[in-house]
Amino acid sequence: MTSFAFPAPPPSPESEALRAEVRAFLQQELADRAPIARAQSWNGVDAAFSRKLGQRGWLGLTWPKRYGGHERSALERHVLLEELLAAGAPVGAHWIAERQSGPSLLRYGTEAQKLAILPRIAAGECFFCIGMSEADAGSDLASVRTRAVRTEAGWRVNGAKLWTTNAQHCQYMILLSRTGAVDPQRRHHGLSQFLVDLSRPGIAIRPIANLAGEPHFNEVAFTDALLPPDAILGLEGEGWSQVTGELAYERSGPERFLSSFTLLVELIRVLSPVADERAQIAVGRLCAQLVTLRRMSRSVAGLLQAGADPALEAAMVKDLGALVEQEIPEVARDLLADAPPTPASRAFAEVLAYTSLHAPSFSLRGGTREILRGIIARGLGLR
Amino acid sequence: MSEPALDASGDMLRETTARVLRNLVTDAARAQMAGGALPLALWSALEELGLPYALLPEDAGGFGAPLAQALSLLAVAGEHALPLPLADAMLARLLLAKAGVEAPQGMLALAPGAEVALDGRGRASGWAWGVPWGRHAAAVVIVCETPGGPVILAAPQSALKIEPGADIAGDPSDTIRFEAVASAPAPFGVLEARAAGAATRALMIAGALSAVTAMTTQYAGERQQFGRAIGKFQAVQQNLAVLAGQSASAAAAADFAADAVAAWGPGLVPAVAAAKLRCGEAAGLGAAIAHQTHGAIGFTREHRLHRYTLRLSAWRDAYGREAEWARYLGRHVLAAGPEGLWPALTAL
Numbered sequence: 001m002t003s004f005a006f007p008a009p010p011p012s013p014e015s016e017a018l019r020a021e022v023r024a025f026l027q028q029e030l031a032d033r034a035p036i037a038r039a040q041s042w043n044g045v046d047a048a049f050s051r052k053l054g055q056r057g058w059l060g061l062t063w064p065k066r067y068g069g070h071e072r073s074a075l076e077r078h079v080l081l082e083e084l085l086a087a088g089a090p091v092g093a094h095w096i097a098e099r100q101s102g103p104s105l106l107r108y109g110t111e112a113q114k115l116a117i118l119p120r121i122a123a124g125e126c127f128f129c130i131g132m133s134e135a136d137a138g139s140d141l142a143s144v145r146t147r148a149v150r151t152e153a154g155w156r157v158n159g160a161k162l163w164t165t166n167a168q169h170c171q172y173m174i175l176l177s178r179t180g181a182v183d184p185q186r187r188h189h190g191l192s193q194f195l196v197d198l199s200r201p202g203i204a205i206r207p208i209a210n211l212a213g214e215p216h217f218n219e220v221a222f223t224d225a226l227l228p229p230d231a232i233l234g235l236e237g238e239g240w241s242q243v244t245g246e247l248a249y250e251r252s253g254p255e256r257f258l259s260s261f262t263l264l265v266e267l268i269r270v271l272s273p274v275a276d277e278r279a280q281i282a283v284g285r286l287c288a289q290l291v292t293l294r295r296m297s298r299s300v301a302g303l304l305q306a307g308a309d310p311a312l313e314a315a316m317v318k319d320l321g322a323l324v325e326q327e328i329p330e331v332a333r334d335l336l337a338d339a340p341p342t343p344a345s346r347a348f349a350e351v352l353a354y355t356s357l358h359a360p361s362f363s364l365r366g367g368t369r370e371i372l373r374g375i376i377a378r379g380l381g382l383r
Numbered sequence: 384m385s386e387p388a389l390d391a392s393g394d395m396l397r398e399t400t401a402r403v404l405r406n407l408v409t410d411a412a413r414a415q416m417a418g419g420a421l422p423l424a425l426w427s428a429l430e431e432l433g434l435p436y437a438l439l440p441e442d443a444g445g446f447g448a449p450l451a452q453a454l455s456l457l458a459v460a461g462e463h464a465l466p467l468p469l470a471d472a473m474l475a476r477l478l479l480a481k482a483g484v485e486a487p488q489g490m491l492a493l494a495p496g497a498e499v500a501l502d503g504r505g506r507a508s509g510w511a512w513g514v515p516w517g518r519h520a521a522a523v524v525i526v527c528e529t530p531g532g533p534v535i536l537a538a539p540q541s542a543l544k545i546e547p548g549a550d551i552a553g554d555p556s557d558t559i560r561f562e563a564v565a566s567a568p569a570p571f572g573v574l575e576a577r578a579a580g581a582a583t584r585a586l587m588i589a590g591a592l593s594a595v596t597a598m599t600t601q602y603a604g605e606r607q608q609f610g611r612a613i614g615k616f617q618a619v620q621q622n623l624a625v626l627a628g629q630s631a632s633a634a635a636a637a638d639f640a641a642d643a644v645a646a647w648g649p650g651l652v653p654a655v656a657a658a659k660l661r662c663g664e665a666a667g668l669g670a671a672i673a674h675q676t677h678g679a680i681g682f683t684r685e686h687r688l689h690r691y692t693l694r695l696s697a698w699r700d701a702y703g704r705e706a707e708w709a710r711y712l713g714r715h716v717l718a719a720g721p722e723g724l725w726p727a728l729t730a731l
Contacts, residue, residue: 004627004630006631006634006635006638008451008638008642082729087725261725264724265721268717268720268721268724269720269721271717272717275713275717277710279717280710280713280714280717281706281710281713282709282713283712283713283716284656284708284709284710284711284713284714284715285660285664285705285709285713287657287712287728288636288656288657288658288660288664288708288709288712289661290728291636291639291657291661292635292636292657292661293632294728295636295638295639296631296635299635313631316627316628316631320628320632370621372624373620373624374617374621374624376628377614377620377621377623377624379627380596380600380623380624380627381600381604382600382603382604382614382615382619382620382623383615383620
């Protein structure tokens with residue numbers, strides 16, 4: 001049996017200095033941001049805010065300086081992210097690029113790709129979306145059908161990606177595409193990743209309203225889209241292992257347990273003067289889960305800093321995190337009885353509605369609950 | 384005293400402890416303890432190793448290891464479902480040392496709850512309940528609130544009237560009565576002492592859950608039904624993934640509880656509140672899955688699972704159940720208010 005290790009996060013005094021700096025910045029910057037806007041968490045898109053973070057040197061915090069990064073630790077980055085999320089800052093524009101696409105480029109990109117793209121991500125001027133899911137490839141990612149065929153001039157891509165969050169705001173996608181023959185015995189073979197400039201001809205982005213009516217999702221259709229030869233990211237045929245290499249970054253961060261945090265803040269605002277014992281107990285239970293998840297998530301940051309590959313631990317953080325994110329709206333609605341509306345209770349009701357509408361996605365995006373538990377079971381040696 | 388070798392991570396200390404427990408917590412010793420008797424050879428071996436002194440400074444008999452590391456030995460005790468009051472003996476000595484009171488020789492027990500009254504000369508009379516192994520202790524250490532402030536006392540066995548009892552795991556849990564025992568002012572409150580006790584139970588729960596996860600996973604890989612190991616069924620796999628998650632979560636919570644006891648600052652009580660609450664929840668969820676997976680054999684006296692799951696129940700009840708600590712933590716963050724919530728959580 002693999003044992004899941006969450007070692008104590010290493011001490012990081014410089015992180016606490018950064019925390020104070022970030023808090024002061026956000027207090028000023030977000031002074032007028034309404035609770036309902038804060039509740040969008042990392043779905044809130046504001047390109048100007050992303051550029052401001054870039055100007056302060058707060059994007060690509062851990063990357064090498066030669067690519068526009070700042071060579072600070074994964075623990076400092078963790079502090080920065082959790083402060084941004086807890087304050088409800090609009091980080092959605094750059095979130096994927098900074099969390100996942102940038103690190104993938106750093107790991108697998110050519111020097112030219114890195115020099116061309118990473119400094120722009122770090123400046124908050126270049127945003128990415130994830131081109132993985134398709135209509136018939138959701139949890140079963142290896143069944144992607146989008147195909148890139150080699151041509152004299154590069155690659156020709158046909159197919160369609162689905163559920164591509166924020167594609168309409170992004171300049172680039174990292175695309176997972178089939179490049180080799182389908183081999184039913186080795187389904188993970190023959191996949192490759194591409195760095196796709198979304199402004200190229202043959203790429204159409206069509207928004208899809210989610211159940212809250214927001215156009216966050218997109219379909220991105222490729223019709224004979226031509227990509228230059230240097231669009232391939234990493235090695236041809238190695239797409240699967242490259243994609244799974246992103247998972248520790250994708251699944252362990254504080255966005256995996258803080259998605260409903262604004263609702264907890266607003267709940268406490270309406271409860272504060274009069275909380276009865278039942279409310280105290282319910283709030284205490286939620287906070288104990290958040291504190292524990294925070295410890296686990298910081299532990300993973302420490303493992304990443306030490307160069308380990310904590311993909312299993314990350315799956316665990318995400319699985320447990322989604323549970324508390326979904327429990328917060330359930331607890332919140334149950335603690336407040338119908339009462340004549342006041343300004344504070346109206347803000348609370350709006351945030352409750354928003355969070356409740358989005359809660360189903362918390363255990364779907366980034367790996368469903370069932371997939372994550374399957375990964376954990378594999379780690380236990382059961383499959 | 385043969386001291387275990389030290390290394391920076393504390394792994395050697397934990398391994399030495401685990402080896403001693405593996406060798407000495409035999410079925411015969413367990414049978415003896417289940418009858419409420421103290422296996423002297425086992426306790427002497429723990430004394431010999433210096434474990435009851437583990438939380439003390441080196442010059443007072445401690446290992447000189449960081450306090451959080453010494454506390455992590457309790458997770459090892461939990462992994463072996465140790466019925467003896469090692470945690471209480473360790474903590475009793477730490478509390479006496481903090482108060483500058485000389486500790487009696489022998490096995491010390493600790494009272495999780497007590498009522499005392501002081502006479503004019505500071506002598507304490509009263510009673511305490513739920514005292515693990517009180518009947519065999521050289522002395523029972525008690526921290527109690529009085530009108531003049533919190534006091535600590537070590538009531539010697541000769542001063543005790545014992546009403547034997549047992550907790551849900553069958554381990555001795557006694558009521559004691561005493562009269563005119565010398566007390567000293569405690570430099571900490573009853574709540575801090577209770578939190579430290581809760582932290583020891585959080586650590587033991589984390590250790591026991593890790594053992595339960597390992598044995599349940601192993602069983603699911605071996606037990607055949609419908610022509611294959613039950614661990615091949617997705618329904619079982621999903622349950623075991625939840626168990627592993629609860630175990631890891633309890634371990635993380637127990638870790639920060641140990642850090643909070645080591646620091647013994649303003650964050651002690653809220654951090655332990657969060658940890659004991661999380662570990663208590665994990666104990667309940669985890670034990671249920673372990674039993675579900677083991678089926679009927681796990682519900683027998685002959686199978687070892689009950690040693691762990693019954694102690695998970697006993698330890699989640701001791702030093703504050705989930706609701707008690709949830710109420711404390713809830714009040715703590717509600718008092719911080721909406722803007723103070725996040726700073727309050729990050730301070731833990």
